[in-house]
Amino acid sequence: MERQKVISKLTHLGGEITNEIMLHGSPKIRIPQRSIGNIHFNEKENLLELGDKMSTRSFLNVAHSRKFMQTILIASKCKEFVSRNKTASIRELYYQLKHTIPGTRENTFDDQSESDPLIVDLEIALGVLREELHLKADDKGTLIGRITIEDSGDFIDCSKLGRSGLSIPSIVEHYRFHDVEADYVLVIETGAMFDRLVEEKYHLKNNCIMVSTKGQAARGCRRLVHRLNHELKLPVIAFTDGDPWGYYIYSVMKAGSMALAHESKRLGTPKMKLVGMTMTDIDTYGMEKVTEKLKDVDKRRINELLQYPWFQRKEWKEELNLMSKKGVRIEQQALASKSLEFVAEEYLPEKIAKKQMLP
């Protein structure tokens, strides 16, 4: 989107509210709802979509007043960034706006956790992307493997980055891909497992690109995986812990998240598959001794997942029910109980070759 258009959208938002004030009406911002009630699962596309229910943030409603004021402050600051053609991190934005409200002891923002969700509100309300507001998040996630990425004129051979790999920035739109030799992409939940596989040179031996999400995948990471899949037609395989949290990380990568349902189309990778950890692995590889008991919070989360429309596939219901039945979870690193090399030399190659994967 043109910078000028983003600026005019921000100005328009402010103009409407100002008019409302001049007319002594009720200043409000309409924002599409991001709760489960307004999230639909598109089975055909295998993606979460945002419905058309709107919520209204009204300044005169004291429950909204503070957030309303904060949203406008963020909008005005973004307009400044875009006008000056500067891109700030969301933390920088927070610090730029944080100050004491005159005549009070109250701060405009107390914590970055107050400003972050309002940025998303603004994105959806205006129909613009975070990067179009000239905001970026911290780098999160790492990539390694046989691909060369062009970034602002520099060419980065991602197979020659030692053991650390390429740190994935929050905006990856400007990346150009070159010299792709990999056969598939392996997305790994934990940094520790990523390190293990790097040390075993798994990506070189199996000719793949490895991406570590380091927990829940950030937008940049998800967008990059999406592009690798859509633009380069590389299959994507996920490798997470065998627990509801790991499976949810997978589901977000695959179908999108509720918080960013409006961006599912840009961020989701519906054709992704999951190689492990699965409950059947426990029996197949004889790992009963290295499981962990489910806590109450795990059990509750399983039940929640079972309610989500995008977990209604037969295989997933079976997997989650089996987990409940066994009452255990299993971590990726439990594979080390066999040997350090087991995961790279036997577990992954075998399962991937046999296509023993969950949809």
Place this chain on the structure above:
Amino acid sequence: MESREKHADELFKEFRETSITEFFRKNRAHLGYSGKLRSLTTVVHEIVTNALDACEEAGILPEIRVRIDALNSEHYRVFGADNGPGIPLKHISDVFGKMLAGTKFHRNVQLRGQQGIGIAGVTLFSQITTGKPIKVRTSTGNGRVYEVELMIDITKNRADILSKEEYAEYWRGTELDIEIKGVKFNLSERGPFEYLRRTAIANPHARIIFIDPEGRKTVFERSSERIPKPPMAIKVHPKGLEVDDLINMSKVTKARKVSSFLVNTLSRMSNAKVREIQEHVSFDLNKNPRRLTWAECEEIINAIEKIKFLAPPTEGLEAIGEEQIRNAVLNILDPEFEAVVTRPPKVHSGGIPFLVEVAIAYGGHAGRVVGDGIKCEIMRFGNKAPLLFDAGGCAITKAVNSVEWKRYGIRDFENSPITVFVNLVSTYIPYTSAGKQSVAEDREIMREMRFALMEVGRKFHVYHSRKRRALEREARKQILLKYSIELASGLAKLTNKNEDKILKELQNLIEERITGMEIEEAEEGIAGEELEPTLEGESEDNSEAHREIEEVE
């Protein structure tokens, strides 16, 4: 049965022959002279009541002074003075020296002096405890002032005037100087101070000055210039009649036949009704009423029970009035909030008219200070006279406690700065005992009191929630104003418009909205307010006492 029957004349004769001192000693509790504190309060009560009644009948705005001096341990001097009509010389002896000489005995009038035995009881009490006469100074304003010292000749039931002085002075009123022993003064809820405070509330037209034994002077200022109409004597309604009433009346009637005696004496009694009674009694109603026996009177009362009569007229009831009570409550309690309700007259016990007046006061000097805290206080009145004793068994206390005050926004009724005022007005108040300090639990009376209490409760609720909402509105306004500075600055940057102008309009908008809410609330009234419940399907405005065409059973 014949042996138990006594002619009323005999009863009277016996009574006279009994030592009056004996009578007093035996009936001390009934007469209000039990307990050291209560005896003192009763003395004050008799003095004040006498003064108020006299002023009322003479159409004078009363000014009453009461001073109590401590002479010794449990030995006090009570000095009372009023600006009333004064007492003509020839009546002094009857008023102060003759027991049961009150005019009320044969008049069905709602007067304060329904309890005790009148001011003569004070004379007797003084005489028994100190052996001294009381001193009376009085004048009707004709230039002649009398100073009299008197005692009661207890064998003859009449005043024994020990000294009499007469001199010229233009002054009007009555002063009493009384010494009593075996009594105790304190400032408790049942003492003379509280008695006078409550009397002041129930009699807003009176100015009352009190000086306690410590020399502390309290003036309860008058809050109304309106002198209550003296209640009219009304005839007794047959349904409210008891055997002894009937026999007493039969002794003083001038009628020659029982039939005409009944028609002349009782309200709603017609010749047709007398004929109906005749059908139920075993004797001829043409006999001389003075010869009626107890058993015959009983027969008449039983007959009356079987017959329908028109409801009694209500003119005999003199309420204090909402406006008067409000003035008095504001004057004495200076509350943050008050509500007053006077209910329309109803009947109890099948035919006795009554009405209930209720007030609630919140904040200010309402409530009773106990230690460091404030507790609620219930002020009970029977025909404007404060009822200080036997609170626990009293229907008024029960009615107040039966109300779910929580419903009306009073979370902790017991520990709130609240004064509840209840005045029961009736030509005949059913008391639980001869002490006449505690109202019996009559169904109709309870019901009326509850309705009145719920009504003031609802008024309080409206006020209370308004107050709470006003606070909420103010808080809301402050929040909005706080954020408007930042909002205006953000909007100015977004739109390149003038920040000060945006802020000013925003502040105007907030002001407008908050004022708008206020108006809306006032128009809405109070949401969710419940209506007066009707008991057992009875309709609320089924006011028998109002519609005299209807017959009561």
